[in-house]
Amino acid sequence: DTAVSQTPKYLVTQMGNDKSIKCEQNLGHDTMYWYKQDSKKFLKIMFSYNNKELIINETVPNRFSPKSPDKAHLNLHINSLELGDSAVYFCASSRTSGDRREQYFGPGTRLTVT
Amino acid sequence: RKEVEQDPGPFNVPEGATVAFNCTYSNSASQSFFWYRQDCRKEPKLLMSVYSSGNEDGRFTAQLNRASQYISLLIRDSKLSDSATYLCVVNWSRGNEKLTFGTGTRLTIIP
Numbered sequence: 339d340t341a342v343s344q345t346p347k348y349l350v351t352q353m354g355n356d357k358s359i360k361c362e363q364n365l366g367h368d369t370m371y372w373y374k375q376d377s378k379k380f381l382k383i384m385f386s387y388n389n390k391e392l393i394i395n396e397t398v399p400n401r402f403s404p405k406s407p408d409k410a411h412l413n414l415h416i417n418s419l420e421l422g423d424s425a426v427y428f429c430a431s432s433r434t435s436g437d438r439r440e441q442y443f444g445p446g447t448r449l450t451v452t
Numbered sequence: 453r454k455e456v457e458q459d460p461g462p463f464n465v466p467e468g469a470t471v472a473f474n475c476t477y478s479n480s481a482s483q484s485f486f487w488y489r490q491d492c493r494k495e496p497k498l499l500m501s502v503y504s505s506g507n508e509d510g511r512f513t514a515q516l517n518r519a520s521q522y523i524s525l526l527i528r529d530s531k532l533s534d535s536a537t538y539l540c541v542v543n544w545s546r547g548n549e550k551l552t553f554g555t556g557t558r559l560t561i562i563p
Contacts (some may be wrong), residue, residue, distance in 0.1 A: 381496065381539070381553040394550055429493055439543070440486060441551060443495035 341365050342444035351419055352448045358415045359447045361429030366422050369393075370412035371430040371441065372404060381428070387412055391415060419451045453541050455479065458540050458554035466562050469530050475523040475540030485516055486541040487525050490556065496539055499525075527559075535561045 342363045351357055363370060371386040371394075386394035388404040401417045412429060429444040458475045465471045477485075485502035502514040502523055510526065513526040523540055540554035 378555075380536070380555055383550055383552075386550070439484065440498045440501060442498070446495050 342429055342431055342442050344427075344444040344447050346447060347445065348448050348450075350452065352452055353419055353421060355419050356415070356417045357419060357449075358413055359427055359449075361369075361412045361414075361444055363410055363429075363442070363444075365430040365431055365442060367385060367431035367433050367442075368409055369432050369434050370406065370409075371432075372412065372414050373428040373430060373443075375424070375426045375446070385412075385414075416449075419449075421451050424449055424451045454554075455552045456540055456542050457539075459557045461557040461559070463530060463557060463559045465530060466557070467532060468532060469531055469561075470526065470528050471559065472527075473525045473538055473540070473559075475525075475554055477521050477540075477542045477552075478525070479542070479544055480518075480521060482521075482544055484535040484543040485511075485514075485523050486543075486551075487514060487523075488539040488541055488553075489536040490539060491536050496553075499538070508514045527542055530561050532561050535559060 369388045372384040375381045385404045390406045403415045406412045426446045430441040432441040487499040488496040489499045490496045495557045506515045511528045515524045537556040
């Protein structure tokens with residue numbers, strides 16, 4: 339069973355376009371995250387939402403706008419795409435209560451901006 | 453100084469060998485610690501949490517030294533399937549689950 343899923347898996351688009359990535363989790367977690375992994379493989383958090391409320395926003399350009407319609411979904415919309423936005427974007431989810439707070443990652447969306 | 457620093461690697465070790473990875477973190481208030489593994493072109497997957505008393509899961513042993521702000525991972529009897537990048541991960545706080553990842557150490561097990 340898929341725990342954290344993302345669509346699309348691959349996204350190739352031109353500079354200046356607007357695109358969205360979707361994420362869903364069926365683990366019953368209350369917090370979801372977006373991470374960016376760049377070409378040097380460094381993984382860095384961008385946003386997190388707890389019960390649909392934004393709690394982490396890591397100095398990401400405001401061209402990136404996350405939206406959480408409910409606890410199980412977190413989408414990422416990117417306006418005016420730039421070459422530097424090319425990366426793999428991972429969604430993750432976790433609990434924020436109790437002892438087991440590990441984060442579980444989706445399969446990633448490989449974004450290429452040309 | 454990086455927030456989470458790992459051995460640079462790469463590590464190329466023969467099958468059956470024991471290999472150890474080290475990791476240091478800069479924030480003494482860090483609350484929880486993990487090792488994740490990431491296969492090529494895949495997502496990070498939790499390998500194990502790291503507890504203060506140290507913990508073992510089969511061939512894998514994790515240790516935490518809060519005084520030295522140091523985490524280690526030991527893999528015994530390494531298998532070809534252990535080839536991956538191992539990520540040291542630290543969480544600064546509880547309730548605001550912001551994971552900080554090390555840059556990872558690439559391990560290749562050689563037949």
